[in-house]
Amino acid sequence: TIYGASDGTDNKKPRVEEAPPSRVLHIRKLPSEASETEVIALGLPFGKVTNILTLKGKNQAFLEMGTEEAAITMVNYYATVNPHVRNVPVFIQYSNHKELKTDAGNQRTQAVLQAVSAVQSSGSSSSDVQEALAAVSSPVLRIIIDNMFYPVTLDALQQIFSKFGTVMKIITFTKNNQFQALLQFSDPVNAQHAKLALDGQNIYNSCCTLRIDFSKLVNLNVKYNNDKSRDYTRPELPAGDGQPSLDPAVAAAFSKESNSLLGKIPGALNPLSAAAAAAAAAGRVALAGQAGSNGVLLVSNLNEEVRVYGDVQRVKILYNKKDSALIQMSDANQAQLAMSHLNGQKMYGKIIRVTLSKHQTVALPRDGLDDQGLTKDYANSPLHRFKKPGSKNFQNIFPPSATLHLSNIPQDVTEDDLRLLFSDTGGTVKAFKFFQDRKMALIQMSTVEEAIQALIDLHNYNVGKKQHLRVSFSKSTI
CATH class of the missing domain: 3.30.70.330 (RRM (RNA recognition motif) domain)
Structure with missing residues (x-):
């Protein structure tokens, strides 16, 4: 018995004029x-x-x-x-x-x-x-970042994936020492296209590889809008306890530049047309293209720890706002890196605010003009960590932490010497550990803020025999 009739009625009796078998x-x-x-x-x-x-x-x-x-x-x-x-x-x-x-x-x-x-x-x-049907019907993607040479922010993910549809929610987290994210589109088909085009592609040249799969979740529950999670449909959500939220000035800057932020970073994913997305899905297009650069940061509540994330070229303290400055990095990758890691950090009891500046360079004062020493050029500084292409320093870039990595330590410098040296910066040394060759060590301060201060005070410190201490943030704990 075949249900229904070809004329569209609901008569369940077979009709003589039924259609013959067809696929x-x-x-x-x-x-x-x-x-x-x-x-x-x-x-x-x-x-x-x-x-x-x-x-x-x-x-x-x-x-x-x-x-x-x-x-x-x-x-x-x-x-x-x-x-x-x-x-x-x-x-x-x-x-x-x-x-x-x-x-x-x-x-x-x-x-x-x-x-x-x-x-x-x-x-x-x-x-x-x-x-598979259930997966392809889900608007939520699970994203893992492999070979994360540069940090990948929530805002960067939003800009990359929004080329394929409306991004509604993002949750970022670290699992098994890997940066991961859950990202929800407004429509499952947008998630499907984003996965086809972006899975296996690099955000930046030769690094930050996207590994994308469908999540079993069909809806994300976001409680806070901060640098770890965001619900774009509910801007009224709180930032959450202990989580830095964007202040109005920074939020305004992000909204003005949101469509072009990644486009200004060399090696970043370019906006994709439908044709480019289809070609990328077929493996014919390299998504990591070159773009213009903007390596200038606007920093409020200034300090010098930006050197950890790149080579500072010029600094200009604002004349009418002495706690703010323009800092020019050697390239836009480094500017993005510094902004990602330093925005929201605490220093001298204040929260540091970092955003990209509209200026392309920091201008030096005109000849003969005294700007009271507010502008300085560091292009020829001996302290550039990342001047050498392919330097191993690029492999040791981590967010601010209470544990510092020390290197270039003379053989005759003892643990007690280093503990005393770091205590003199105003913090408390909680733990210390030499590496086997004693040329490197880990030292743990009681807070991240103390570690930041110690790094500022003691990086390039002369520890004798013309050897200068190298200090950076560590991902390890003691």
């Missing part, structure tokens, strides 16, 4: 909220599904099976077991069409079919196919 099936009486995924699921147990056309206004759909035999098996089965979608009985019959010629512009449908086809081609079980 295209006509499905009627679908609930208005039924998705393509649920319609495809009706045909999955019987063979490969090759196409689908939904008629939302009529609560109908056409489902094309891979073979006529699969369609016959499906119809015969549902003649004895009433098919349901969302607990609503539906009616299935052969269509007068022998194949579906649909517009490939139905992106959601194509995304679902691609996922199902890939799993079915691998010989996977029906449960695997169902899982």
Whole structure:
């Protein structure tokens, strides 16, 4: 028995003028909220599904099976077991069409079919196919950053992924010593396209590789809007206890430059057109292109720890606001690095605020003009850590922490000498550990703020025999 009749009535009695067997099936009486995924699921147990056309206004759909035999098996089965979608009985019959010629512009449908086809081609079980359908229906992506040479901020992820659709929520976290994120689009098809285009691509040249999969979650619960999590649909959310939030000036700067921030960073992912995204998915386009640079930071509540994250070229303390300055780094990568790690850190009892400046360079005072020493040029400074291309210093860039890494220690300098030296910066040394060769060590202060102060005071400190101590933040603990 074939349910329904070709004239669209609900008469369940077989009619003489029924359509002959065809691999295209006509499905009627679908609930208005039924998705393509649920319609495809009706045909999955019987063979490969090759196409689908939904008629939302009529609560109908056409489902094309891979073979006529699969369609016959499906119809015969549902003649004895009433098919349901969302607990609503539906009616299935052969269509007068022998194949579906649909517009490939139905992106959601194509995304679902691609996922199902890939799993079915691998010989996977029906449960695997169902899982693939569930995954491709999720608007949430799980993102892992491999080879994270430079830090990747929540804002950077938002700008990269928003090229494929509206990003609604992001949660970032560290798991198994890897930076990860959950990112929710407004539509599952946007998540599918972003995964196809970006999985395996580098955010920056030769580093920060995106590993992307679908999350089993279909909705993210974001409680706070800060540098770790963000719900773009609820700007009123609090920052949360102990979490730095963007002050109004910084937030305004981000909103003005949000569409071009990554575009100003050499090696950053460029905005992708639809054609470029399709080519990237096919592996033909390198996403890490070159762009213009802006290596100037606006820093409020100034200190010199920016040297840890790059080579400072020039500094200009603002004449009418002495606790703020423009700092020019050697390139925009370093400016982004310093901003990512230093914005929101505490120093001298104040919160440091760092954002990108609209200025491309810091101008030196005109000849003969005395600016009271507020502008200085460090281009020829011997303290540049990252001047040498490929320097191993690039591999040891970490956010501010209470534990400092010391190197270039003379053999005759003892643990007591170093403990005393670091105590004199005003902090408390909690732990100390020499490396085996005694040329390097870890020293732990009681707070991150104390460690920042010690680094400022003692990096390049002359410890004797023309040897200067090298100090940087460590990811290790003692």
